[in-house]
Amino acid sequence: MRKNVLIIDDDLEFCEMIKPIFEEKAIDVHYELSRRNGLDSYMRHQYCLVIIDTLLSEPDETALLKTMRHAKPVPILILSEKASPSDKIRALKSGADDILSKPFELEECLARAQALIRRYIELNNAEHGLYAVVFGLDLVIDPQYRIVTQKGQRLELTRKEFDILYLLA
Numbered sequence: 001m002r003k004n005v006l007i008i009d010d011d012l013e014f015c016e017m018i019k020p021i022f023e024e025k026a027i028d029v030h031y032e033l034s035r036r037n038g039l040d041s042y043m044r045h046q047y048c049l050v051i052i053d054t055l056l057s058e059p060d061e062t063a064l065l066k067t068m069r070h071a072k073p074v075p076i077l078i079l080s081e082k083a084s085p086s087d088k089i090r091a092l093k094s095g096a097d098d099i100l101s102k103p104f105e106l107e108e109c110l111a112r113a114q115a116l117i118r119r120y121i122e123l124n125n126a127e128h129g130l131y132a133v134v135f136g137l138d139l140v141i142d143p144q145y146r147i148v149t150q151k152g153q154r155l156e157l158t159r160k161e162f163d164i165l166y167l168l169a
Contacts, residue, residue: 003026003027003028003049003117003121004027004028004030004045004046004047004048005022005027005028005029005030005047005048005049005050005051005113005117006031006032006038006041006042006045006047006049006050006051007029007030007031007032007050007051007052007053008031008032008034008035008038008039008042008050008051008052008053009031009033009051009052009053009079010033010053011053014053015031015033017106018106018109019031021106021110022110022113025110025114027048027113027114027117030045030047035064038050038052039064039067039068042068042071042072042074043071047074048074048075048117048120048121049074049075049076049113049116049117049120050068050074050075050076050077051076051077051078051079051109051113052064052065052076052077052078052079053079053080054078054079054080061091062090062091062094063094065078065091065094065095065096066094066095068095069094069095070095073120074120075097075098075116075117075119075120076096076097076098077096077097077098077100077109077112077113077116078091078096078098078100079100079102079104079109080099080100080101080102081101081102083099083101097116098112098116100112121144133166133169135169138150138151139151139169141162141165141166143166146159146162148162
């Protein structure tokens with residue numbers, strides 16, 4: 001299952017550098033180079049995560065976070081340079097889910113992004129009633145990935161077989 005991430009950053013070089021790293025992990029990256037276009041894309045499309053490069057000391061940035069947070073419950077990862085602890089607190093209260101200070105390692109950025117995406121997908125699945133069904137260690141039915149394991153062995157089921165088994169379970 002591919003996931004969509006929106007990056008809002010005016011640094012085209014950074015966007016083009018990070019895109020292949022995320023795509024190796026089955027994450028589609030879309031980027032916008034302006035706040036206005038980023039907000040427009042955010043409102044029009046479905047994303048699992050938004051990454052914003054921002055100066056948290058700017059009042060307009062917390063207004064953007066509040067707008068995004070009120071519109072959709074999508075996780076927001078802030079990349080920020082020179083953010084004071086009070087700036088970080090204000091950003092978290094305004095809607096950010098995590099803040100990564102510059103400079104940072106790309107692997108750390110990817111790990112934080114994956115953690116936020118994982119939490120978003122798990123919570124979204126819980127809201128839609130997609131729960132793994134577990135019968136001890138003998139049988140596990142995972143509707144998110146459509147995987148069934150019996151005594152540790154993965155069963156190959158057709159789509160219809162999986163749907164029937166999940167329904168009956």
